[in-house]
Structures are given as C-alpha cells and as structure tokens.
Amino acid sequence: MMKKIYKVITLLIITIALFPLNIFATTLQEFEDQLTKYQNELEDKNNQISVSKKELEEIQAKMADIEKQIKEAEDEVARLEEEIQKNNEEIKRKKNESKKLIENYQISNGENIYLEYAFGATDITDMIYRLSIVEQLTDYNKKVMDDLKRLIKESKEKQKELEAKEAELKKLTEELRVQAEKVQGNITSVEGLIPNIKGQLSYYKERVDYYKRVGCKPTDQIGIDCDKPRATGGGGVVGANGFVTPLNYYSYISTGYYWNGSSGHKGIDYAAGCGTPIKAVATGRVYYVGSGKDIYGAKMVLIVHNYNGRLVFSQYAHLSGYAVGSNQDVYAGQIIGYVGSTGWSTGCHLHLEISNDIGWDYNKPGNYYTYIRHIVNPFNYVPR
Numbered sequence: 001m002m003k004k005i006y007k008v009i010t011l012l013i014i015t016i017a018l019f020p021l022n023i024f025a026t027t028l029q030e031f032e033d034q035l036t037k038y039q040n041e042l043e044d045k046n047n048q049i050s051v052s053k054k055e056l057e058e059i060q061a062k063m064a065d066i067e068k069q070i071k072e073a074e075d076e077v078a079r080l081e082e083e084i085q086k087n088n089e090e091i092k093r094k095k096n097e098s099k100k101l102i103e104n105y106q107i108s109n110g111e112n113i114y115l116e117y118a119f120g121a122t123d124i125t126d127m128i129y130r131l132s133i134v135e136q137l138t139d140y141n142k143k144v145m146d147d148l149k150r151l152i153k154e155s156k157e158k159q160k161e162l163e164a165k166e167a168e169l170k171k172l173t174e175e176l177r178v179q180a181e182k183v184q185g186n187i188t189s190v191e192g193l194i195p196n197i198k199g200q201l202s203y204y205k206e207r208v209d210y211y212k213r214v215g216c217k218p219t220d221q222i223g224i225d226c227d228k229p230r231a232t233g234g235g236g237v238v239g240a241n242g243f244v245t246p247l248n249y250y251s252y253i254s255t256g257y258y259w260n261g262s263s264g265h266k267g268i269d270y271a272a273g274c275g276t277p278i279k280a281v282a283t284g285r286v287y288y289v290g291s292g293k294d295i296y297g298a299k300m301v302l303i304v305h306n307y308n309g310r311l312v313f314s315q316y317a318h319l320s321g322y323a324v325g326s327n328q329d330v331y332a333g334q335i336i337g338y339v340g341s342t343g344w345s346t347g348c349h350l351h352l353e354i355s356n357d358i359g360w361d362y363n364k365p366g367n368y369y370t371y372i373r374h375i376v377n378p379f380n381y382v383p384r
Contacts, residue, residue, distance in 0.1 A: 024311070024374075027364030028211045028226075029218040034365045035204040042197045045190050052187045058178045066173050073166040080159045084152055091148045094141070199292035207287075210327050221300065222363060229285040229306045230329060240308070243282045243381045244332045246316065246352055247272050247339070254349055257377045267315070267353035268378045273322055274348040276339040280330045281314050281352070281382050282307070287362055289326045291342065298343025298351075301336050304359055312381065313359035317351040318342050354378040 216226035223229060232242030250274035258264040284305035291299045299319040305312045320340025324330060341348045358364055358374040 024357040024363055026222050026365060028208070028216045028222065029362075031204055031208050031211065031365055032218065035201070035208050037366070038201040039206060040195055042194070042201055045194055045197060048190050049187055052183050052190070056180060056183045056187065059176050059183065063176045063180070064172055066104040066169050066176070070166055070173070073162045073169065077159055077162045077166070080155045080162070084155045084159070087148050087152045087155070091145060091152075094144055094148070096174045107196075116337055154293070163338075196292075200366075203288070203290075203292065204365065205222045206326065207365075211356050223304060223311050225307075227285070230283050231306045231308075232282040232284070232312075232332065237307060241381060242332060242382065244279060246270065246279050246281050246350060247276060248279075250276060251350075257379070259375055259377075261373050261375075266372060267351050268377050268382075269350065270339075272339045272348060274338075274340055274349065276348075277323075277335045278316055278319065278337045278339060278350055279333045280336050281332065281354070281378075282312070283331045284314070284329075286324050286326055286328045286330060287359070289322050291322065293360065294343050296344040298345070299337075299340060302360060302362070303330065303336070304362055307381075311357055311359070311363070313355045313362060314378075315351075315353040315355075315360065317353070318345045320348075352378050352382070354381055374383075 015317035022248060065286050104141075112160040161370055211220075211222065211227060214227050216222065220226040247270045251270045253268060254271035255265055257268050259266045278301075282303075282305045284303045288300065288302035291297045294317065296301060298317045299322070301316045301319065301322060301324065303314045303316075305314065314336060318340055319337040319342065322337045324334075324336045330336060339348050339350050355371060356377055357374055358371050360368060360371045364370045
C-alpha cells in the first residue's frame with residue numbers, strides 16, 4: 001500500500017516538474033468577463049441616473065405646484081386683509097353716519113329725536129307710520145353693522161385658515177427640497193463613478209481587442225500561451241540578470257522599500273529633476289500607459305517581463321510624460337517616459353514597483369489587492 005502511495009507522489013512530482021502549473025495565469029475569457037462586468041455596471045449606473053433624474057423632475061414639478069398654491073394663498077390673504085380693512089372703515093363710516101343723522105334731528109335740550117318725531121304725529125295713523133320709520137331706521141343701522149362685523153369675523157377666520165395652509169405648504173416644500181437635494185446627491189454620487197467605470201471599460205476593451213488581434217483564444221493563458229513577452233536582455237543591459245536601473249544620473253533614493261504585503265511603501269522612490277528620462281528596467285512589453293488607474297491621477301507605465309520563464313512586472317509612477325505606448329515591445333534601458341510629480345506627490349520623483357507573477361490588471365484582472373500581495377523589493381532585480 002505504501003509503495004503505491006510513493007509511486008503516486010513520485011508521478012505527481014514528475015508531472016509538475018515536466019508540466020508546471022501557472023496558478024497565476026489569466027485567460028482571455030477572464031478579461032472578457034471583466035469587460036462584460038463593467039459594461040453591465042455602466043448600464044446599471046446610467047439606469048440609476050435616469051430613474052433618479054425622473055424622480056427629481058417629479059419632485060420639482062410638485063414643488064412648482066406647491067409654490068403656485070403658496071402664491072395663491074398669499075394673494076388671497078392679502079385680498080382678505082384689504083377686505084377686512086375696508087369693512088372696518090365701512091363700520092366706522094356707518095357709525096359716523098348714524099351719529100350725524102341723530103345729531104341733525106336732535107333738539108338742543110338733548111331729547112331723543114326719534115321720540116319727538118314719533119309723538120309729533122297729527123293723528124294715530126301718522127304716529128304709527130312715524131314709529132315704523134324710526135324702527136326701520138334703527139333696524140337698518142343695526143343690520144348693516146351686524147353684517148359688516150360678520151364679514152370681518154368670517155374674513156379673519158378664512159385668513160387664519162389660509163395662513164395655516166400656507167405654513168403647511170411651506171413645510172411640505174422644505175421636505176421636498178430636502179428630498180430633492182438627496183436625490184441630486186445620489187445622482188452626483190453615481191455620476192462621479194461613471195468616469196472610473198468608463199476608464200475601466202475602455203481599458204478592458206482595449207486589452208480584449210488587443211489579445212484577440214494577436215491571436216489569443218478564450219482559454220489561452222495570457223503571457224504563457226499567447227502574447228508572450230520577450231525574455232529579459234537586450235540593449236544596454238547592466239545587471240547580469242538582464243535588469244538595469246531606471247535612472248542612472250542626477251538621482252538619489254528619497255524613500256526606500258518597506259512593504260509587508262498590506263501596508264508600508266510598495267516600492268522605491270528615486271528623486272530627480274522633472275523631465276529626467278526614465279528607462280525600462282528590463283526587456284518586456286508595455287501593457288498600460290495612462291493615469292486612469294491611480295485614484296490620484298498619477299501618470300504610469302506598466303510593463304510585463306519574461307524572466308527565465310516567470311512573469312515579472314514593473315510599474316513606473318508620477319511621470320510627467322510618456323515615450324512609449326500600450327502593447328509596445330521595449331528593451332532594457334529604453335526610455336519609456338520622464339520624471340514628474342503627477343498624482344499624490346510632493347515633488348519630482350519616480351516611484352518604481354516590481355511584482356512577481358501578478359501584475360496590476362494584467363492577470364487576475366480587477367483584483368488590485370491580489371497584485372499588491374505579490375509586490376517585492378525592486379532591488380531583488382534592479383541594480384542598486
């Protein structure tokens with residue numbers, strides 16, 4: 001039994017030795033999946049924006065209608081105030097008229113004109129008539145006064161109702177305004193994600209188109225079965241391993257490497273004057289040029305190298321400009337860009353990162369945190 005186990009283990013070791021498994025290899029299909037993911041994400045975000053904008057339009061329409069109602073209520077309150085004022089003036093005028101009427105017919109000794117008028121009748125019929133006139137005059141004055149007072153009371157009650165309605169409408173308007181700001185905030189937030197999604201979409205489309213153009217099949221392993229970078233070596237090699245220093249004059253190391261896989265400084269910073277030429281540290285193929293990957297907008301060049309059959313990746317950041325393009329083959333020592341201070345930077349310098357097996361969005365696309373766990377000290381390859 002033990003002999004059989006030993007035979008199986010021996011066969012497995014021989015198989016692995018003859019046919020090594022590249023656990024880090026990525027296929028064209030994975031890039032296509034990432035492309036589909038960002039296409040769907042972009043469509044989803046655009047749909048969210050469309051729905052939110054429609055919701056915002058509905059809220060704004062409600063606010064416009066409420067503002068119209070508020071204006072109508074304010075106009076009605078103003079009209080009622082004017083009416084109350086006119087009625088008050090009418091009451092005052094009516095009182096003055098009644099007073100003058102009595103004064104005009106009042107005798108000098110102060111006796112009531114109504115009684116004098118009534119008892120000045122020539123006969124009983126005339127007296128009844130005169131009493132009726134006095135009563136009618138008194139009732140008329142009282143009725144006019146009561147009507148005016150009733151109108152004032154009703155107008156004031158209506159005014160209070162309108163003022164309460166206006167306050168309620170203003171409160172509702174404020175609630176809708178807060179709601180509108182929230183919806184607008186959501187729109188702005190989602191719109192802020194669009195450029196990054198479009199950048200990722202553009203990147204993966206460019207990679208998929210490129211890999212298809214160079215003959216990669218969906219199951220081909222990038223850099224292994226197709227799009228193989230040239231082996232290290234070539235023009236101007238300094239190190240015996242085929243690597244060169246990226247800056248060889250007017251530069252010094254301002255920050256060293258101290259990375260533990262999750263925190264620290266992921267590379268080496270070479271301080272140099274802006275515009276100083278930067279060289280590829282080894283022969284390889286450029287697979288990214290741009291500033292869209294870095295959240296602070298640093299201009300970068302990413303290169304994949306074939307080092308004794310192993311994929312090694314170099315990243316050059318904070319560039320001021322580029323001397324190469326994506327998918328371009330380069331040799332060790334070739335100028336690929338120029339020192340700058342783009343992105344999160346306090347001065348002109350080159351930030352150099354190197355990783356084994358996993359490159360940023362080269363294999364295991366979309367998984368930056370897998371990449372940073374494979375970063376190594378650049379001095380493992382680059383001459384000091």
